[in-house]
Amino acid sequence: MLLALAAVVVVTWRLLVAATDERMATSLQAEVAEFRRLVDTGIDPRTGAAFGSVDDVLSAVLTYNQARPNEKFLAYVDGAYRYQSRVEAPVRLSDDARFTALVGSVSESRSGSYASGAGEVLYVAVPVSLDGAPGSGVVVAAFFADLEREAADSTARLMLVVGGLTSLAAAGGAWVVAGRILRPVRDVAETAQGITETDLSGRIEVPDGPGDELADLARSVNAMLDRVETGVAAQRRFLDDAGHELRTPITIVRGHLEVLDPTDPADVRDTVALVDDELDRMNRIVGELLLLARAEQPAFVRPHAVDVAALTAEVGRKVARLGDRDWVVEETAELDAVLDPQRVTQAVVALADNAVHVTAPGDRVVLGSRLVGDELRFRVTDSGPGIDPDDRTRLFERFARGPAGRGRSEGAGLGLAIVAAIAAAHGGRVELDSAPGRGATFTLVLPAHPAPSADGTVDDASATAEDPHPAGGTP
Incomplete structure (x- = not known):
């Protein structure tokens, strides 16, 4: 989820930045077109008369073009700063000698970016000249790009905050749900650990109802434990019963053999008959015990x-x-x-x-x-x-x-x-x-x-x- 969120935020931020850059480029081109229309008429809209100098052209251009937020208009005459729009800016480009040297004396339209103290600046510089008038001028339309992109950056930060909180909430919910889902697995492990060779009574608690696959697993484990406990109990009963019942005939046989007189044929004959009878009884006992043990098996x-x-x-x-x-x-x-x-x-x-x-x-x-x-x-x-x-x-x-x-x-x-x-x-x-x-x-x-x-x-x-x-x- 975090990787998906990061990918969405990055893609969205890049799309917003690209849209902002495209809007700034379109706005700069529109400003250039507006400058050219005003200059091409050759008429000063303030007086209705023809422009008298390059300085008059630059003053009219900056007067009749309204700068947008984060946008700045500047005018240069013979490479020196002359006018700027009144919109406040984070830094004064008019006082930046490097920027003045870059755009103040261009002889043909130029566009580009400039690293200022307020971040990246996108600009378009358009040379201005007037037939018959001395000197040359330059009109510059500039955008403080980093400030203009702040909306896209804010949107990305907001997405990160909201997405992060959502991820935390989802992780918490997943933790709770996964805990409930995996509870039967933990119960299986705990039950298995609690079972010993002397205590096979442990079982997994399974809620009533059809349940899911894990509930079916718990029921299957309980059924298996029932079969194991039944088998072990049958084995113990068989051993206890066999030990209990076979001890008597064995004692009888041993007692008679200990007092047997090998030289007395009658005593030998009676003892052999008694031993044979006790062995038959032991055989019947073992057979009946085995039958009872099989009675607890499904195929009995x-x-x-x-x-x-x-x-x-x-x-x-x-x-x-x-x-x-x-x-x-x-x-x-x-x-x-x-x-x-x-x-x-x-x-x-x-x-x-x-x-x-x-x-x-x-x-x-x-x-x-x-x-x-x-x-x-x-x-x-x-x-x-x-x-x-x-x-x-x-x-x-x-x-x-x-x-x-x-x-x-x-x-x-x-x-x-x-x-x-x-x-x-x-x-x-x-x-x-x-x-x-x-x-x-x-x-x-x-x-x-x-x-x-x-x-x-x-x-x-x-x-x-x-x-x-x-x-x-x-x-």
Whole structure:
């Protein structure tokens, strides 16, 4: 802006100076023409008679020509100063011997510039003679050019002052605006500097609304930090959980190996069986922990169109092999929905396996699926001892077990946590309805996303809500 301002001021000043110089040159030429007309008539306008001498001509010329501001008329006779106009001037050119010598005795018209004490002087000197009259004269029209250009100089100075103030104001405004625009960038830097390996909670404040590119950048950085924090938290949970759960079987194995009697075949056989069982349990624990860690990744579920009725029937056939129970598929939802059938099967089988461990051979276990409003519900109902209200929330935590499962040694208490993770990955939840002495119903509740038909439309009939509590059924 400053460079542009300087260029504009210089160009404007030069144009104004050039216009002023052209005006002075035109004025001087006009004065010369006026002098010549007056002299060529040969008549003195003051008396109406012919001029009698060169002195009379010069006196008439200066009398009948009005000098402008910064303009001066002088008359010389035989090289000596004789007359000048009455307009005041910054310096007396009549007293300047060098200027008198320059213009006082010219024999032909001359124009040029002269450096006086008041700056540059532009002049035109015109010789004057009268037939039959002795002597010769010179009429000089002169402009004090620097004074005449003062208007152009003042305009340039004014432009510099106004432009400078405007530039300062623009710079101040740009500073404020740039500060507001670059604030998200500073926030990104400060947030990045404030993040440590133990504290990943820092986020960039983003104003509400669509915002601009920098706001989008801040949102992207926040989303990235969310993913990093989630990944680090999952890693820490995995390490904590693995360390917590694997410590016990390792201690058991080490303790039995330390007291092993190599010479006793029975002791060796029992110890090998125990170590093998503990290694299997450790393998299951590691596999389930890895599954929970993957549950927090975006690609954990791979949904696609699935026939829910067929899926429910297939799950019923699979769980029938879990134990000698009275397995009943009570109802099925008749629709094609978008979900991950493998993960849903895994969750329902885990619930069914949990039901096997809290019931006795021949007890009734009911499975089913139904569409309720915009929710798809897969349920598993057992006839076990039920769950105390105080244990309902804790059951879905990692390594938590209900009263009926605390005596089990083969499980790690991760089954219901995995079911909850599968439901959350689908955008759903797990519900529990139970009371001590009357069994429990676990319901996998998923958003119902009807699959589009071949022509790209969704069958609205499949989305009709059903009664969530049919007659004779357990909720």
